[in-house]
Amino acid sequence: MxxxxxxxxxxxxxxxxxxxxxxxxxxxxxxxxxxxxxxxxxxxxxxxxxxxxxxxxxxxxxxxxxxxxxxxxxxxxxxxxxxxxxxxxxxxxxxxxxxxxxxxxxxxxxxxxxxxxxxxxxxxxxxxHPSQALLDAFTLRRRWGRLDGRTMLIVGDILHSRVARSNLHCLTALGAKVVLCGPPTLLPPGLESLGAEVTSNLDAALPHADAVMCLRVQTERQSENFFPSAREFSRMFGINAARAERLKPEALVLHPGPMNRGVEIAPAVADGPRSVILEQVAHxxxxxxxxxxxxxx
Missing domain, CATH: 3.40.50.1370 (Aspartate/ornithine carbamoyltransferase)
Incomplete structure (x- = not known):
């Protein structure tokens, strides 16, 4: 290589x-x-x-x-x-x-x-962002052994996320299913052709996920408003304590950083027992x- x-x-x-x-x-x-x-x-x-x-x-x-x-x-x-x-x-x-x-x-x-x-x-x-996807896969593999048959739910600003794209390629290559979730305005067309499942119904997707990755809204790459407000985004697509309870008991929470606490992820989730965020950094x-x-x- x-x-x-x-x-x-x-x-x-x-x-x-x-x-x-x-x-x-x-x-x-x-x-x-x-x-x-x-x-x-x-x-x-x-x-x-x-x-x-x-x-x-x-x-x-x-x-x-x-x-x-x-x-x-x-x-x-x-x-x-x-x-x-x-x-x-x-x-x-x-x-x-x-x-x-x-x-x-x-x-x-x-x-x-x-x-x-x-x-x-x-x-x-x-x-x-290939090295980020590799360390994310590495973190999951160390927890699970293999990724075959696992489901990763990636939530947030998919449209502007290089992390989402690299993870989609990486995780599907390793046998995992990738579900991409966000407001319709932040879901670019053609994701299904790359092997992803796409939804805007976060609450319906959460119980089926083995891991969920939160993505921040990349306002620095946006020249227009894609949703009404940060508060509305958090209400609809933020991973808070109540939503974390909808996950499987052993499901993991990831974030590539930097985090906007209180928007895409609640502090209690970022610092909670499901979080492997600092493991990602260490790896x-x-x-x-x-x-x-x-x-x-």
């Missing part, structure tokens, strides 16, 4: 190999601090990030690499430098991998066509170590 640009198109065997490698890292496994020793990994984040950038940095350090953390603040982007000029100039300094987050869908794919080093998509517009380092090890070998 030269790049990781998305989950779409990956075989089940490819996904499971990455998850198996992450499992080995999580358990200590053989010392991997030499894998990228003397090499540089570049984080190119054109959008803000907490969990993804931090865990990629920790993953690179764990493999022995130096890390270049680049952001648009203080860069020549403010002077009109293009994406391609930026990535070509950073590549010229010698990194073995570029980890790119960008507001435009397809930006990492474009970069990968013009550089010789590995490119990892850390989230591109509303398209994909991010092992999964991203596996990704870096794969594309940089």
């Amino acid at each position: 030269r790049h990781l640009l998305g989950i779409e198109g990956l075989r089940r065997a490819d996904i499971e190999a990455l998850l198996d490698r992450a499992e080995a890292h999580l358990h200590g496994g053989p010392d991997a601090s030499h894998v990228l020793r003397g090499k540089v990994v570049a984080n190119l984040f054109f959008e803000d990030s907490t969990r993804t950038r931090t865990s990629f940095e920790m993953a690179a350090h764990a493999l022995g690499a130096e890390v270049l953390n680049w952001t648009t603040a203080g860069s020549s982007v403010s002077k009109g430098e293009t994406l391609l000029d930026t990535v070509r100039n950073i590549e010229a300094t010698g990194p073995v991998a570029l980890i790119i987050r960008h507001r435009s869908s397809g930006a990492p794919h474009l970069a990968a066509k013009h550089v010789r080093c590995a490119v990892i998509n850390a989230g591109d517009g509303t398209h994909e 991010g380092v092992a999964v991203r170590r596996a990704i870096l090890e794969e594309v940089c070998r």
Whole structure:
């Protein structure tokens, strides 16, 4: 695997190999601090990030690499430098991998066509967020063993969610059923053709879910109102304590972050016994170590 640009198109065997490698890292496994020793990994984040950038940095350090953390603040982007000029100039300094987050869908794919080093998509517009989907699947697999026959309910702003798209590809490849739920205005057409079940009836879907993932409303990507108010969205599609009671006794609650507490998820649910949200974060380092090890070998 030269790049990781998305989950779409990956075989089940490819996904499971990455998850198996992450499992080995999580358990200590053989010392991997030499894998990228003397090499540089570049984080190119054109959008803000907490969990993804931090865990990629920790993953690179764990493999022995130096890390270049680049952001648009203080860069020549403010002077009109293009994406391609930026990535070509950073590549010229010698990194073995570029980890790119960008507001435009397809930006990492474009970069990968013009550089010789590995490119990892850390989230591109509303398209994909492959490492997030992998760590979500990893979290579920560690709880369940296998995902075959399980049902994941993803609730919220599906229209603007790269996490929903990557999880749809990843979880269905691993044998799970994915149900996407949100206001009709936030459910793009064509999801059924990708293997999803689609509904706007959250209360009817909850009892059948083995896990539910809450997604925040991405107001930064919206140029119009897709629902009356945040309060109305929370009333219709927020996972609160009462709705959590409708889930199966052992059902799990996930969130890719950042959370808008009290909107898509209630604090009592986010911090409650069903929540594996911090497990997702903790697993991010092992999964991203596996990704870096794969594309940089």
